[in-house]
Amino acid sequence: MSKPIYLDYSATTPCDPRVAEKLCQYLTMDGEFGNPASRSHPYGWNAEAAVERAREQVASLICANPREIVWTSGATESNNLAIKGAAHFYKKRGNHIVTVKTEHKAVLDTCRQLEREGFEVTYLDPEANGLVDLGKLDAAMRPETILVSIMHVNNEIGVIQDIAAIGKLARSKNIIFHCDAAQSAGKIDIDVDAMHVDLMSLSAHKVYGPKGIGVLYVRRKPRIRLQAQIHGGGHERGMRSGTLAVHQIVGMGEAFRIAKEEMATEAERLRGLRDRLLDGLEDIEEVYINGDLDHRVPGNLNISFNYVEGESLIMALKNLAVSSGSACTSASLEPSYVLRALGRSDELAHSSIRFTMGRFTTEEDVDHAIELVKAKIDKLRQLSPLWDMYKEGIDLDNVQWAAH
Amino acid sequence: MTFTYLDHNATTPLLPVVKEAMAPYWQGVTGNPSSMHRSGRMARAAVEQARDQVAELVGAHASQVVFTSGGTEANNLALKGMAGYHPAGLLLVGATEHASVQETAVALSHRGWLLEKTVVENRGRVLLAQTQSTLAQAPAMVSVMWANNETGVIEDIPALAEWAQAQGAVMHSDAVQAAGKVEIDFAGSGVQLMSVSAHKLGGPKGVGALIVDKSLTLEPLLHGGGHEKGYRSGTENVAGIVGFGVAAMAAQQHLQTEGRRLRTLRQQLERGLLAVTGIEVVAQDAERLPNTVCFIIPGVDAEMLVNKLDRAGFAVSSGSACGSHKAVGSSVLAAMGYAPDMAQAALRVSLGQGNTEQDIERFLTALAAQLQQLMPGNRRSLA
Numbered sequence: 001m002s003k004p005i006y007l008d009y010s011a012t013t014p015c016d017p018r019v020a021e022k023l024c025q026y027l028t029m030d031g032e033f034g035n036p037a038s039r040s041h042p043y044g045w046n047a048e049a050a051v052e053r054a055r056e057q058v059a060s061l062i063c064a065n066p067r068e069i070v071w072t073s074g075a076t077e078s079n080n081l082a083i084k085g086a087a088h089f090y091k092k093r094g095n096h097i098v099t100v101k102t103e104h105k106a107v108l109d110t111c112r113q114l115e116r117e118g119f120e121v122t123y124l125d126p127e128a129n130g131l132v133d134l135g136k137l138d139a140a141m142r143p144e145t146i147l148v149s150i151m152h153v154n155n156e157i158g159v160i161q162d163i164a165a166i167g168k169l170a171r172s173k174n175i176i177f178h179c180d181a182a183q184s185a186g187k188i189d190i191d192v193d194a195m196h197v198d199l200m201s202l203s204a205h206k207v208y209g210p211k212g213i214g215v216l217y218v219r220r221k222p223r224i225r226l227q228a229q230i231h232g233g234g235h236e237r238g239m240r241s242g243t244l245a246v247h248q249i250v251g252m253g254e255a256f257r258i259a260k261e262e263m264a265t266e267a268e269r270l271r272g273l274r275d276r277l278l279d280g281l282e283d284i285e286e287v288y289i290n291g292d293l294d295h296r297v298p299g300n301l302n303i304s305f306n307y308v309e310g311e312s313l314i315m316a317l318k319n320l321a322v323s324s325g326s327a328c329t330s331a332s333l334e335p336s337y338v339l340r341a342l343g344r345s346d347e348l349a350h351s352s353i354r355f356t357m358g359r360f361t362t363e364e365d366v367d368h369a370i371e372l373v374k375a376k377i378d379k380l381r382q383l384s385p386l387w388d389m390y391k392e393g394i395d396l397d398n399v400q401w402a403a404h
Numbered sequence: 405m406t407f408t409y410l411d412h413n414a415t416t417p418l419l420p421v422v423k424e425a426m427a428p429y430w431q432g433v434t435g436n437p438s439s440m441h442r443s444g445r446m447a448r449a450a451v452e453q454a455r456d457q458v459a460e461l462v463g464a465h466a467s468q469v470v471f472t473s474g475g476t477e478a479n480n481l482a483l484k485g486m487a488g489y490h491p492a493g494l495l496l497v498g499a500t501e502h503a504s505v506q507e508t509a510v511a512l513s514h515r516g517w518l519l520e521k522t523v524v525e526n527r528g529r530v531l532l533a534q535t536q537s538t539l540a541q542a543p544a545m546v547s548v549m550w551a552n553n554e555t556g557v558i559e560d561i562p563a564l565a566e567w568a569q570a571q572g573a574v575m576h577s578d579a580v581q582a583a584g585k586v587e588i589d590f591a592g593s594g595v596q597l598m599s600v601s602a603h604k605l606g607g608p609k610g611v612g613a614l615i616v617d618k619s620l621t622l623e624p625l626l627h628g629g630g631h632e633k634g635y636r637s638g639t640e641n642v643a644g645i646v647g648f649g650v651a652a653m654a655a656q657q658h659l660q661t662e663g664r665r666l667r668t669l670r671q672q673l674e675r676g677l678l679a680v681t682g683i684e685v686v687a688q689d690a691e692r693l694p695n696t697v698c699f700i701i702p703g704v705d706a707e708m709l710v711n712k713l714d715r716a717g718f719a720v721s722s723g724s725a726c727g728s729h730k731a732v733g734s735s736v737l738a739a740m741g742y743a744p745d746m747a748q749a750a751l752r753v754s755l756g757q758g759n760t761e762q763d764i765e766r767f768l769t770a771l772a773a774q775l776q777q778l779m780p781g782n783r784r785s786l787a
Contacts, residue, residue, distance in 0.1 A: 003433075004442055011444070012436040012639065020430035027418040027608065029758055035415035035609075040710040041719035043409060073473030073610065076638035080626045106628025106637060113627050205639065210430065212473065212610050212641025229625060231511050232476045232504025241504060242476035243415065243603065245610025248644070251430075314440065321433075321441040 005365045006321045009206075009299060009358030010155050010183060015251070016208035016258055016359065023210060023251035026050060036244050037235065047246045054253025061256045062181070062200065063191040064217050070236045071244055074214040075182035077229075078201035079106040079149075081216050081240065082178045085226030086147050086199065087114050090176065094144030100124045100132055100151070101341040107149050107180055128343050129292035130159035138169060147176045152184035156338040156354055157291030158300025160188065167196030176224060182206055182214075186259030187267065187297045192217060198224045204248065208359060209255030213248035216240075266359065270298035273357050273366050277301055280370030284377055286390070288348060290339055299357040304339070304348040307387040308380045313351065316376040320369055323354050408763050411719045412604075412756030413553050413581060413696060418647070419606040419757065425650040426608065429643035437640045438631070447642045454649025458613055461652040462579070462600060463589035470614045470635045471645055475580040475601030476504040478614040479547075481625045481636065482576045482597040483508045486545055488623025492516035493544030496535070496573070498559070499524045499739035500552050505578055509547070521739075522548065527690035528557040528740050532567055543573040550582035550598075554736040554752055556696025557687045558586065565594030574620065580604055580612070584655035585693050586663065590615050602644065606757065607651030611644035666755050667694035669764055673753060674699075676768040680775070686737065686750065695755040700742070704749050704778060712777075716770045721752050 006014075015023075025031045026047070036051050038044025055066040072078045087097065099111055101123045111121045122140045126132055132150060141148070148170045153160050163179055170177035178199040181190060186207035192200060200217035204210055218224055218239065232241040278301055281287060286306035305313065310324045324336065335349035344352075355369070381387040389396060409417070428434075429450070435443030437451050452466070459466040472478045483495070483505070497509045499521045513519040520543070523534040530548060546568040551558045561577050568575040576597040579588055584605030590598055596617035603609040616622065616635065628637040655662075677683045677699050686698040701709070706722040713720055722734075737747040753767070 006433050006443065008435075008439060008441065008443075011439050012434070014433045015430040017431070020427075023430065024423065024427070027423050028420060029409070029417040031417075033415065033417040035411075035603075038411060038414045038719075038721060040707075040721050041411065041714045042407070043411070043719050044414070073477070073641070074638045076628045077473070077626055079628060104628065105630075106626075109627035109629070109637065203639075210641075210643060211434070211639055212644045228511075230477055230480045231507040232479060232502065233507070234503070241507070242474045243601075243609055245474075245608070245644070247608065248610050248641075318441070321435070321439070321443055323439060323441070 004319045004321045005369060007355045007357060007361065007365070007369060008321045008323050009361070010158075010354065010356035011323055012205050012211065013208045013358055014360065015210055016255060018258060019209055019251045019254045022254040023247040026247040026250050032246070034246070036246060037233065050246055051244055051249050054249045057253035057257045058202065058215055061185060061190065061260045062202070062217060063193060065220060068217050068220050070216045070218055070239050071249055072214045072216055072240055073212055074205070075180065075201045075203035076106040078203075078214045078216040079104070079180055080110050081226060081229050082199040082201060083107065083110045083147065083149055084114065084229055085239070086176050086178065086224070087119055088227040089225050090146045091119075094146040095119045096142050096145040097121045097147045097149065098124065098137065098140050098145055099149045100126055102126050102130060102154055102338045103149065103151055104155055104180055104182070107151070111149070126341060130154060130157050130290075130342055131292055131295060132161055132166070134162070134165055134169060137166065141173055141175060145173070145175050147178060149178040149180070151180040152190070153181070153187065153297050154291065154338065155183045156336060157302045157342075158183070158297045158356070159291040160184070160295045160297060163195045163197065171196045184297065186256065186263060187299070189263075192219070204252035204255055207255045207259050210248045210251040213245060213252045215252070267298045270357055270361075273361055273363065274298055274301055276363065277355060277357070277366050277370060280366070281373060284374060290342065290344065290352060299361075301355045302352060303355070304344065304352040305377055306348060306351060307384050307390055308351045308377060310335070310350040310352065312380060313353065313376065316380060317353070317372060320372060324352055405717045407717050407719065408759070408767065409719045410753045410755060410759065410763070410767065411721050413752065413754035414721060415603050415609065416606050416756055417758070418608060419651060419654055421654055422607055422647045422651045426643045426647040429646055434642050437642060438629070447640070450642060450646050451640050454645045457649035457653045458600070461588070461656045462583055462598065462615060463591050464615045465591070468590070468615050468618065470616055470632045471640060471648075472612045472614055472636055473610055473641070474612040475578070475599050475604070477625065478599035478601070478612045479504040479578055480508050481614050481622065482599060483512060483545065483547060484625060485622030485635070486574055486576070486597070486620070487512050487515065487517060489621050490544055490574075492518075494518045494520060494539065494541050496520050496522060496539070496543040496546045498522050498530060498548040500528055500555075500736040501547065501549055502553055502578055502580070505547050505549070524739060526741050527687040528552055528555055528736070529559055529690065530564060532564070542571045543568070545576065546571075546573045547576040547578065550577045550579035550588065551586065551693050552736060553581045554734055555686050555698045555740075556581075556693035556754075558582065558691045558693065561595060562593050569594060581693065584652065584659070585695060587659060596620055602648035602651055605651050605655045608644045608647040611641050611648045613648070662757070663694045669755055669759060669761065670694060670697055672761060672764045673697055673768070676764070686740070697753045698750055699753075700746050700750045701775070702746065702749055704775070706749050706751050709774060709778070710751065712774050713770060716774065718767055718770055722750065
């Protein structure tokens with residue numbers, strides 16, 4: 001059986017072969033395997049030098065200073081450290097946090113935890129296109145607001161928030177601004193200074209690097225302080241203790257170096273593929289694009305196929321590796337909370353598919369996907385009584401269903 | 405010049421078999437284990453197989469294994485996770501614990517926990533009766549390491565766990581240095597929480613585990629997505645976890661033979677060291693890890709000697725990689741009753757897979773040469 005076509009690059013990406021080659025040099029006796037905290041021999045020094053080189057590579061992609069880069073085990077930890085770390089450190093200044101309903105679970109669940117600890121959190125509704133209204137954000141900010149956490153690019157619908165404007169607004173009110181950029185890094189330009197970002201979460205495995213490594217950018221001027229969440233040994237200037245995973249750090253550095261170099265041409269190519277996919281699927285009846293198409297990363301398309309049941313669609317598309325919603329919530333059969341927050345009905349939210357393309361996606365992959373989706377949608381709708389009713393012109397929203 | 409690595413308690417090189425097992429997960433698509441499609445399910449299966457392997461090494465059930473980013477996170481999760489569901493009480497930690505337990509305990513003391521340290525004898529082991537007599541109240545939580553990273557001294561964990569249970573306390577043990585070096589039976593030990601790390605036993609950095617008894621509920625350290633049964637959110641480090649599993653399996657397979665081999669090398673080293681007047685092997689007659697020797701050369705600045713040995717091609721250390729005890733010397737030795745000048749004269753040699761008899765001989769010769777330079781007046785012979 002041939003491998004399914006991988007169109008789930010927002011869930012995770014394969015390691016770029018160049019990254020794999022690099023990181024494999026930092027593992028075994030014939031490579032550099034030292035503990036960067038070992039101060040007394042070259043095994044340690046060489047490991048530390050590799051870590052610092054990678055720090056520069058990551059900093060460079062987001063226009064930051066290497067000394068503002070804190071290594072973590074991934075974006076989930078970065079989000080936890082940013083939000084809890086800032087909330088705990090600045091709790092005397094205030095107890096209110098603003099975020100958005102379409103954030104990743106790592107942000108939302110962390111905010112819920114802070115609510116249990118006594119903080120107040122405002123969860124903003126995005127507009128129907130997935131974007132945050134600046135006026136509504138402004139109105140949600142209070143004198144006791146200490147932190148705003150808004151993602152750069154949404155993991156499900158790929159929409160790009162106006163981070164520079166949000167950052168400017170937060171800065172003008174002396175509110176710390178955290179931005180989860182796990183889905184934007186390596187896809188679109190990031191400049192932490194121009195965007196007035198104070199804290200930014202990054203992940204390697206969404207950018208063709210290894211899983212299990214991420215970064216929290218922590219601004220130095222004006223200085224942002226955090227309460228550490230993992231103690232012991234005082235690594236990473238006390239903000240995150242634990243032996244540094246050198247090979248993974250080297251892998252993330254190399255992945256970010258490649259991303260910076262190839263981002264512009266790759267974005268162009270992915271936009272072409274996305275438009276090709278969109279062209280191919282658009283003429284199916286009763287399809288709805290989720291999220292703004294203009295303010296969106298190139299490789300993402302999220303579509304709802306009305307009158308088709310989501311899980312059976314995923315099953316029917318088993319030769320495509322796609323998802324309905326994010327990987328981190330895909331085990332649940334609940335409709336996507338992101339699409340619900342956009343105001344989509346349960347039915348449309350349930351029948352959505354996220355296609356995310358990346359570095360190794362080809363035109364043939366896209367053409368094959370189009371063909372497959374068209375055939376399967378057709379087949380599923382033939383089996384659907386709702387589709388028949390719709391075709392007969394029955395207004396399904398006003399049908400009185402008999403209770404069993 | 406050949407370099408000889410004698411610092412395996414700081415970190416170990418990856419075993420070739422582990423690298424081989426991990427490589428496929430950096431080539432081609434490795435799915436997100438939370439994804440429902442085939443590449444996601446394959447990644448999930450790989451994670452679950454590794455969970456079995458790690459459980460097997462430490463005598464636990466796979467369902468008790470919570471993967472973390474390493475030993476430090478596991479120690480943090482153990483103590484803070486318990487504290488999250490417990491009213492603040494007395495927290496008793498070993499006097500010679502790793503920084504990740506000590507500093508986490510201090511963080512809890514800012515949240516209302518009363519922090520006490522165990523009383524230890526001069527070989528580093530806990531003196532239970534003396535410790536108990538210093539406590540103002542029964543402990544709610546006890547954390548004592550299975551084996552010490554600097555001295556290799558092995559604690560009688562089952563006895564401590566039994567005592568902790570009788571006190572109504574939850575028992576945690578940091579087994580980062582013990583796992584893979586000596587036999588560990590989590591189920592039979594009476595311990596409820598236990599930390600392990602991959603890169604100390606031939607696996608990769610960036611992955612570890614907390615073994616959690618099913619009777620406990622922990623508050624997670626990391627929220628978001630509910631991975632690892634809600635105890636630890638975040639996309640699983642699939643390659644790292646696979647590497648941990650294979651390293652654990654390899655360690656288990658060779659536990660007896662490698663343990664005997666390293667013990668023989670250690671004895672060879674200690675014979676050579678003790679032939680020199682004045683050198684003391686720390687906790688010489690205590691039960692210790694087969695690979696670890698901590699020794700004191702009175703009157704020598706260990707930090708300087710370590711640097712000289714490095715230039716001669718030998719990587720050793722003057723304490724733990726994670727401690728920053730430059731001026732004061734090892735806190736472990738201080739807790740064992742050594743004066744600061746003795747603690748600052750201590751070196752650690754920790755052996756591992758690649759080391760041979762010849763390495764030990766060459767090391768002893770190099771050490772003798774260095775000591776000759778440092779103290780030309782003294783006649784020293786290192787056999």
